[in-house]
Amino acid sequence: MREVRQQYANTSGTTGRPKGVYYSHRSVYLHAWGGVANLGIRAEDCVMQIVPMFHANGWGGHIGGTMVGAKLVFPGFFTLQNADLLVNLIVEEGVTVTMAAPVILIPMLEYLRKLEPRPDLKGLRIGSGASEPPVAMMKGFAEFGVEIVHAYGATETSPLVTMNFVKPELDLSEEEYWELKRCQGLPVLGTEVKIVDAEGNELPWDGKSMGELLIKGLWVTREYYNDERTRDSFTDGWWKSGDVAVITPEGYVKIVDRVKDVIKSGGEWISSVDLENYLMAHPAVYEACVVAAEHPKWQERPVAIVVLKPDYRGKIASANLKEFLGQRFSKWQLPDDIIFVDEIPKTSVGKFDKKLLRERYRKYLMEKVNKN
CATH class of the missing domain: 3.30.300.30 (ANL, C-terminal domain)
Structure with a gap:
């Protein structure tokens, strides 16, 4: 009899009582490969783990970095008040890949702007999630050669669902480029998305129709641990995200708001x-x-x-x-x-x-x- 191995994570309980989320070893493995492929992490990279590892497996960055044999940097304890620690490590260790929420990235940028001489961080990719990264912040990091890659997901999705890469065939003005960078991005290989109205009818990808975003995929959980909310949160293999979104004709997901926050x-x-x-x-x-x-x-x-x-x-x-x-x-x-x-x-x-x-x-x- 094949042994089934599972582990659990807890949602942060931002909108209510926390829920236990099932992960399998297979889903964690596949999710990490998805992150490696989409951020282009290689053995030559240096990956710094900023995201707390109790939060959705630290977004899987440390697991993906280990998979490909990249150098790993763990900053230890830090707060919003000593973001200088993170920036100094990036410069000293030659970090090329990291991930963080805008609430951490904003004070990091403020500290960067005070440094003399001005560091050249060309080649650094930062996955930004948890909330929409402000355009002003993304432009600020770009002045140092840093690319902010907007990503979207949740504990229930391990968390990676979308990443925002600008399709090379799109002919965009500078303003249109930065407006597109605000989108949560394109579904990564291994996930599927759709938007539905209040009755569950699927809505078109026209960039205008707003509906709840539903997600399924190889690393998306199928149920909550001993929780009656499973019944209301999952339907026909799809997880109901609770996010209101539009999807553009090119396939970019744009979160408009949380259902409870709109x-x-x-x-x-x-x-x-x-x-x-x-x-x-x-x-x-x-x-x-x-x-x-x-x-x-x-x-x-x-x-x-x-x-x-x-x-x-x-x-x-x-x-x-x-x-x-x-x-x-x-x-x-x-x-x-x-x-x-x-x-x-x-x-x-x-x-x-x-x-x-x-x-x-x-x-x-x-x-x-x-x-x-």
């Missing part, structure tokens, strides 16, 4: 992700998070929570940022208020803690109306 205002949907990304393109903004607040007339309205860079604190008003957003968004899509804070709370894996922020600011606009 802002439903007067019957229209507003993407918190798009507002956050454009806010972080402002030179004064360090971090930005947008959540829904209850509204007496429109059901929900967006509220932005913003951390300014130290040099701009006290010099930028919410009106300045609303004017900036008005260059890209319609008036009805703009946040009703922009709240400046010293720090945005984060989860254990570095994501903005939207669950906490939604609860904290849920009654914010209602209370403001009552005061007036």
Whole structure:
């Protein structure tokens, strides 16, 4: 009788009680090969493991690096406040491949900009996931010769589902190029994706139709460990991601928002992700998070929570940022208020803690109306 080996991972519980996720040795092996193939990791590379290894197997980077015999660098304990440790290791060890969330990459970029002499990091590929990488951040790293490769996935998918590589046959302007880089990317070999409406009907890949993203593949889990939520989360071999997405005719997946995070205002949907990304393109903004607040007339309205860079604190008003957003968004899509804070709370894996922020600011606009 063949022995079946399995291991488990836990989701971070960002939107509720954590779930146990089944991995098999086969799925971990195949997933690692997928990462190696898509990031082009070879024996000549130096791979640094920034992603905590308790988070979806550390995204598999250390496993893929071991497979091909690449040099591995483990930075040990670090925090957002000592991102200089990571940058110094990249320079000293000649790191050519690493992976991290934007919340880690942003302070790394700020430290890089202060270094003299300016390091040349040409050839460094950084897989960026967990949240959409701001265009301003990707452009900033490009000045040092670094390519940010946007990737998408979840604990349930081991996590790799898509990676964003620009197809060589696409004729794009510079603005179109960077706009495309915001997409989560193309499904990697070994995974399949589709989007469906509320009734489960498959939607076209036209770049406009929004629906829930469903995923299946060689390393996508089929169930949760002893959890009744399996029944609602899986259908005919597909995992329901809970992400609202569009898929372009070229096959690029673009996450619009989480089903639970999309802002439903007067019957229209507003993407918190798009507002956050454009806010972080402002030179004064360090971090930005947008959540829904209850509204007496429109059901929900967006509220932005913003951390300014130290040099701009006290010099930028919410009106300045609303004017900036008005260059890209319609008036009805703009946040009703922009709240400046010293720090945005984060989860254990570095994501903005939207669950906490939604609860904290849920009654914010209602209370403001009552005061007036």
